[in-house]
Amino acid sequence: MKVKGVNLGNWLVLEKWMNPALFEGTTAEDEYWLPRQLSKEVYEARIKIHRSEYITERDFVTIKSWGLDAVRIPVPYFIFGDREPFIGCVEELDKAFNWAEKYGLKILIDLHTAPEGQNGSDNGGICGVCKWAQNPEEVEFVHTVLERLAQRYGHREGLWGIELINEPALQGAWELLNIQKRYPPVDKEMAKGSAPITVEFIRKFYLDAYDRIEKYLDEDKYIVIHDGFELTIWKDFMREEKYKNVVLDTHQYLMMAEMMGCEQTVEGYEKYVKEHFMKEIEEMQQYFPVICGEWCLFNSLACGWDTKGGQTVLNGLEGASVESYSPEQKKEIYQAVARMQKAAWEKGSGYFYWSYKLLTDTVNTEGWIGWDSWDLGRCVDFGWFPLDK
Template identity: 40%
Template sequence: MPEDDGRINGVNLGGWLVLERWMTPGLFRASGEEDEIWLHRSTDPAELERLLRRHRDTYITEDDFRAISAHGLNLVRIPVPFFIFGDVPGHPGCVEYLDRAFDWAERAGLKVLIDLHTVPGSQNGFDNGGLTGVVRWHTTPRQVAFALDVLERLARRYRDRPALYGIEVLNEPVDRLTYLMSPSSSRAKDPGEARGSGHVPMRFLKRFYRAAYRWLRPVLGDGPVIVFHDGFRLNRWRGWFVREGMRGVIIDTHAYLVMSERPEVLFRILPDAWLMRWYRLFAAWGARRIRRAARFTPVMVGEWCVANGLAARMGECGAQGEVASVDASGGAFDGYGAFGDGGADVGDGASGDVGSRAGDAGAGVRRPPRAPAPSNAPAPPSRPPPGSGRSPPPPPPPPAGGRGGGFLCSGGRQARGAVCQIRGAVKRGGPGGAGPRPPPRRRRAVYLRVAAMQLDAWNVSAGQVYWSYRLRGGRGEFDRLAPPAPGMGDGDAAVMDDTRLDPWDLRHVWHAGWMG
């Protein structure tokens, strides 16, 4: 996916410094907890240190930065926790890993967007916000001030690093509709801790964004950009950033196709052709919203994915071997079990294997030409140099937390943690089966079409960042994936068995050729 026009074309390094159970279930297995804060609270401190160090040392390495660059990407968005500096008791810091990331990025020719993904008391109640079912950060001035202090310290530490593209002030502060619709809002482990929770009001969010800008811009100077998530309210910002006199800013919106497949009971019975038409409408609607917002302030799609229910419908999930569909109603986008665990006992990022789970397919449509970046967009990162590169248990219950509900990713990655439910009557082929599994080419064709229509829609933005680079399993699991089918060239790299592949993992997408 090389870029010739200098637009942002990146990938998120999710699951590395901010843990999400659906991405690294092995880390949560012993404790049984649903989110990172409770994992820290319930684990012996010495064991927690060992667990996190082993994970952080192996989940992402310099080889991954080389691979990202070699595939033509130019930016990594790195989610970081509020305890990154190690000054919050009970929560081991990780700033040394961010230091390494900058070293690796500079050697690979990549830019880095630092993303403050969690804050004390949580800004959304999703597991990706660190504390499921709790949204009280904005009600406590001391916690708000702490978040601003973390942002300033990050800016001072990295402002002189050539790889710094910018800092994202806060990931996915939740709006009223998303908070009311999200299953995670009622799943706090300690109801007392969640007492007083509620959505982050627009009035407060504007005050916080104004303060963050005034703290960051003098430190960063005029170069690095400051990124503000739309809070699932993209078209409510209009000219606010301009009126505030903010320069070098970008609005981040998150757009997941699976979030449009609601109510799930309806989309499960739609004919394939109808579903594909719906996808086209969703992408066009998203592009219109982005274009409208970008008249005032540049917009980037900071999280997106090729995952979709139509491709999952063509795959297999779990031991039953029936056609799977995505149940996006109760999962957390950042809950584990995206497209099913397939009965796999997956590792923690240092060991394990990838379970058999449904893949989402891709379609043989060439990627459309790129539109020029908005003229008022801050300078994008430069393009990197070429080559700088059991019996199975039933599916687990949906995790607490996730990215809330909504539409153009109102609720972000909620569906990403959706568990792959066994539905339908089409059995796996072979002895006892009722028919052959749809060939990988058909799934690949769906994926390719879905990827092309989304990338075409995101052309009106300042760029896009895929979620995510890698998911569960150990470092060796990717090497054990089936190779491309014989006779398939790099441009037509369909795998013989893509049921082990996950569309949320960009490495798998590359391996299967799901984006061409």
Template identity: 40%
Template structure:
């Protein structure tokens, strides 16, 4: 899929979200026994044996070898696998999951898929989202010990998998939050323990560059020449410009995440009448495409998370027919995929959610449903 000169085959991938890093909205039943809202509090609330049994049942069944075969059969060539900082099971109270990542490499090599390992959480959280493991808390960057731990996890992952054929690369950190996103996100004010959240705040660009520089310094000598080091843009795609080039970094990519439903959260956009929403989608996607093209002049860019979910279908509600909803989803998929052609590839979020049947109520976040509904072929 790649060589020392960069990508030679476009990435057409899917995220394996909620497998090794849990997100309550994706499968609420996992959290019902505890009543908690994120993975860290789930771990804290449950008895160790009960927690281990719950996680084992989930991980054994949520993603299997059959899913890898299905992904490959649909023309995908890569899976992005979010992993937690306790992946190696060396943090008391947090069961590890590296054996499942080992299985994923076996399955990927049997089906011809590449794997992008994505460090999705860090101690103290880098974004305060539930996908960062600890809602409302962003204190990781204030702790030299936590930062050093994240770097060590990355190094250990590289050493464990650098000789595996399926390893496409390692993503250093998922969605380190910027100031605007921190201020606008409801999650920033939803910490269960306010004392734990004291001192939380966005990740400064200067800190992020130092962390990325050190991560590259550690990973590049371990990984092979063709394996990619991926850096999330930190919701600041336009600010990186030629920084990676000036730093002398080779074999790197920049990851950006683009969601229509996130853009629609801005208050003024909620006032757009339904008949004009598709016009807004077109403009937003074209603007995103332009930003990708500008950033890609310096460093290859991937759209590492996106989906066809949109609020137009939600706003139509009972007034819209299934045929009308299907048409909207197909159009939204088409305009995005065309725009993402400006990048080195795209990775859908996510392969599976609750595991419900896609027949009655297909979910646009669930790629298995999207395929079944024919929204994206």
């Protein structure tokens, strides 16, 4: 089993930085507050147009033409339309399955958000709030969402697997990213009591979720667990015979390596990738098939300034106003980091790039130089990302 794919980020789960126009006319920084600041009609119109245009059949054709074989689709906890004021999006996922099956691609359904937040970041649906794990009713709700997804898609030819929850923030990530400073909560009262997810909680959640959905899945489908940014703590987990087809997902970004002290040079990245990404994946591949479910070519070197772990103008930072490198030099940097990272994922069971596309205008909007590397389409077009067909 080797998988090569791309994330359809910002389609069914919104991230403001990836498509700022959707948030126009509001001060909302995340998907929780967006419908609370727009009228019902405006919100529904915006979301419906966005979903129908952002990803279409043609995109599946493009992804297939790049020689990739899978897509990871982030979905929200309100996918089934049962959490006001949000609108469900299961019909879009149905369409994605039809497209994937038509063009020979597989889908990893990734439950990307949880009510009250599982990591406190914008991509968890609500900034600065991380209380989902403390609320048994909401934990149970997430189990029912996973069950319904498994029942609906468990026999579909296009299903590669189901990821139980994206990026639960364990203590290390919570502290490293300084979550509530980086993603300040809008409602301080609501954010009170937010805390990192404990290892004990997430292990129990994974075991329970496995038991609840496994029976609905065909034998060739995978159940994917996220490492919580602690790749090597899972060696003793799910060792029993009954756990089959479990895949461990790790997200490895150079911007996080920079936060851990990685030098911002091509040589510095190479050293870090070999000593950390590659070494740890190789080590853990003995216990689980390991995929790198999110990574990209983005790095501070190519931006021309220290982004402090991928922070942007949205975090109140200036950003570079002029390019530091010629297109040729930039291409060399990106090709080098692409090669070294792909070599690391080869030690495991594959990867999914983050992300397929970006609607940030990196040319006309001040401070976004270097952010185009999050957009796989641009990386392919510029020759930054070598396709292995």
